[in-house]
Amino acid sequence: MSRVLVVDDEADIRGLVHELLQRAGHDVIEASDGKEALRRFYAEQPELVLLDVSMPGLDGWGTLERIRQLSDVPVLMLSAKAEELDKVRGLQAGADDYVTKPFGRQELLARVERHLRRARPEPEPTEPYADDFLTIDFATRSVVAAGRPVALTPLEFRLLVAFVRNPNQVLSHEQLLDLAWGDARGSGRDQLKLYVGYLRRKLGVGGGDESPIETMRGFGYLYRRPARESAP
Numbered sequence: 001m002s003r004v005l006v007v008d009d010e011a012d013i014r015g016l017v018h019e020l021l022q023r024a025g026h027d028v029i030e031a032s033d034g035k036e037a038l039r040r041f042y043a044e045q046p047e048l049v050l051l052d053v054s055m056p057g058l059d060g061w062g063t064l065e066r067i068r069q070l071s072d073v074p075v076l077m078l079s080a081k082a083e084e085l086d087k088v089r090g091l092q093a094g095a096d097d098y099v100t101k102p103f104g105r106q107e108l109l110a111r112v113e114r115h116l117r118r119a120r121p122e123p124e125p126t127e128p129y130a131d132d133f134l135t136i137d138f139a140t141r142s143v144v145a146a147g148r149p150v151a152l153t154p155l156e157f158r159l160l161v162a163f164v165r166n167p168n169q170v171l172s173h174e175q176l177l178d179l180a181w182g183d184a185r186g187s188g189r190d191q192l193k194l195y196v197g198y199l200r201r202k203l204g205v206g207g208g209d210e211s212p213i214e215t216m217r218g219f220g221y222l223y224r225r226p227a228r229e230s231a232p
Helices: 011-023 034-044 060-068 084-092 105-118 154-165 173-181 189-203
Strands: 003-007 027-031 048-052 075-079 097-100 134-137 142-145 148-150 170-172 213-216 220-223
Touching: 003 011, 003 034, 011 027, 011 105, 027 034, 034 048, 034 060, 048 060, 048 105, 060 075, 075 084, 075 105, 084 097, 084 189, 097 105, 134 154, 154 173, 154 189, 154 220, 170 173, 173 189, 173 220, 189 213
Parallel strands: 003 027, 003 048, 048 075, 075 097
Antiparallel strands: 134 142, 142 148, 170 220, 213 220
């Protein structure tokens, strides 16, 4: 059983999602607005949040921002807006998924289950990672690229970890989706391409030969670990 927080100002949608998740064996908490959601989040410590975008007062974007200041718990945004820019805004703000209304019940449940599985990853290494370009402190989740601190969203960090755990190895799209998202079936190559682009830009590199994250056309991506120079 996992604890899921459902946040929506429409009682009928909360009730529908509550029943769906409860039948699947989850413990469900409800909130009708952003402020109540934050109170329940602090008190109940859910393992996943379903968060409506359009709410009076503190909306979904503001609520997501405050949640991300405290936790990398999976957050799935719910919205009637299906435009690509709205989806990109949610992903860039740190959401793990974006679900448009009306949604299929089984699709929503499948997405919830996928992100709950991802929320229980294998333990990350405790020893910091370092090469001539990149340093990662797994304990603090801090990243330094070319001597510059880099702020990553939880999903971007998981994607980077997947690369550095498998340096100089071509990772297929399916492998990266499984390693970073938790399930290769629940996300698409377009979403992976989008996040690789975000990650490259934040690391301060492009997509060409100068980037340690190389595109292997027809196969996937590769993190080419820069060799550490020996001291003279």
